[in-house]
């Protein structure tokens with residue numbers, strides 16, 4: 103029954119990748135910028151949670167710490183758009199990419215100053231608990247990560263499909279000019295999307311910190327999440343989540359059944375294969391973008 | 394002060410250093426359909442974008458319903474009651490017809506009336522009702538144009554700015570759509586500013602017409618007057634054959650300037 107444990111822990115990892123990928127795609131679709139700091143955003147979310155919740159820091163009750171973390175991360179996303187991204191609006195893609203890469207460095211630096219460079223993990227009520235189902239033993243943390251991701255996905259689905267703001271976000275990402283013509287305040291809506299992606303990064307960070315330890319370089323898994331987004335087609339939110347799951351599942355199996363070292367390469371090998379044999383997922387979306 | 398609903402005075406708009414609108418003035422009265430005719434590149438779309446706030450004019454005044462709207466942000470212009478139905482339809486391709494219509498009403502909060510207006514749109518464009526759950530990207534060109542107009546109506550506009558609704562459609566469809574525009578003007582009292590290259594159909598619908606060339610208004614009058622005008626007949630209604638066109642173009646300059 104080893105297989106199922108690998109699978110479940112792979113899915114749980116994949117959920118975190120998928121949530122980071124979701125942030126990439128949301129921001130790309132709405133603003134045509136690729137936020138290369140999305141992984142570091144997640145790392146920051148994890149540390150903010152540790153800062154609020156762990157007994158070594160503020161030691162607030164778990165639920166309170168979660169709410170505060172999401173508020174802080176949402177505000178951070180909004181401010182990054184408001185104070186930085188909006189100033190480079192209209193500049194070349196390269197300028198925006200460099201800005202977000204620099205932002206990632208700054209986040210790592212700040213996290214290092216505040217929380218130090220040694221790995222830390224989140225004190226949480228599920229730590230060490232196990233779920234036994236029909237002879238299979240699953241880590242409670244893995245199960246929680248999966249459940250939270252499913253709930254978040256359903257929530258986002260209804261948000262984008264049913265609420266006025268969600269529809270406006272979709273509109274701004276499908277045809278920005280037409281969104282202006284409809285009277286949608288596109289700039290403000292983009293600010294909300296950054297805030298939402300901050301919240302999603304916060305959730306991803308909390309989930310990540312529940313499963314394992316965090317240090318300021320943790321955000322580099324953003325590269326895997328980026329691969330996940332590309333595999334998913336870089337245009338669809340469900341695609342991003344699926345891409346994350348694929349990568350999450352491949353990793354533990356590669357490390358288990360393939361020679362040492364391969365598990366590190368597996369996600370990128372898959373990325374290359376997808377790009378070579380199914381580039382349409384990536385490029386058709388790029389072509390469809392309105393400029 | 395005149396009581397025109399939309400009053401444009403000496404507006405100039407630029408793309409970088411290029412002056413696309415060179416001091417345009419025109420009036421649209423309440424309840425009227427005013428058409429602006431002009432060849433490709435005359436500046437018709439730029440004029441519309443300047444009114445709806447997607448572009449800011451360098452100079453001039455645009456007054457709508459007594460409020461100066463030049464340079465205002467687009468969403469505030471929509472809230473004033475000005476709706477721009479853009480060239481090339483510009484529907485939201487991955488969203489359903491219904492969601493496209495809902496977005497047309499984005500600036501409104503009167504839910505009950507919005508649903509009433511959705512039914513009104515469906516009564517003018519029954520095909521949209523049939524296709525309400527389909528993605529807009531899969532509609533035909535004519536259906537997308539109907540959706541673009543319907544989506545505009547959902548804002549309950551005081552004025553609709555229509556940018557070449559006939560573009561790329563078959564003559565039969567153009568007739569159908571223009572007949573609906575006529576009914577909307579008569580029955581729903583929607584004031585319209587209609588930009589067209591297809592002068593024949595536009596003058597048939599409109600009450601008043603302006604002719605635009607290289608960023609300037611070169612002629613205006615009632616639709617009947619324009620239809621009688623020799624210049625219009627030659628250059629926009631295609632009465633003369635191709636051969637005489639170049640020669641006439643030169644002569645026309647004398648009559649207009």
Ligand SMILES: Nc1ncnc2c1ncn2[C@@H]1O[C@H](COP(=O)(O)OP(=O)(O)O)[C@@H](O)[C@H]1O
Nearest residue numbers: 408411413431432433434435436437438439440
């Ligand atoms: N985005 C743009 N950048 C630079 N010049 C433009 C742009 N759009 C239009 N123009 C120029 O402005 C002039 C007017 O264009 P436009 O308003 O689109 O004309 P029309 O709608 O009458 O065909 C044209 O000479 C066109 O080349």
Ligand SMILES: [Mg+2]
Nearest residue numbers: 437438439480
């Ligand atoms: Mg045009």
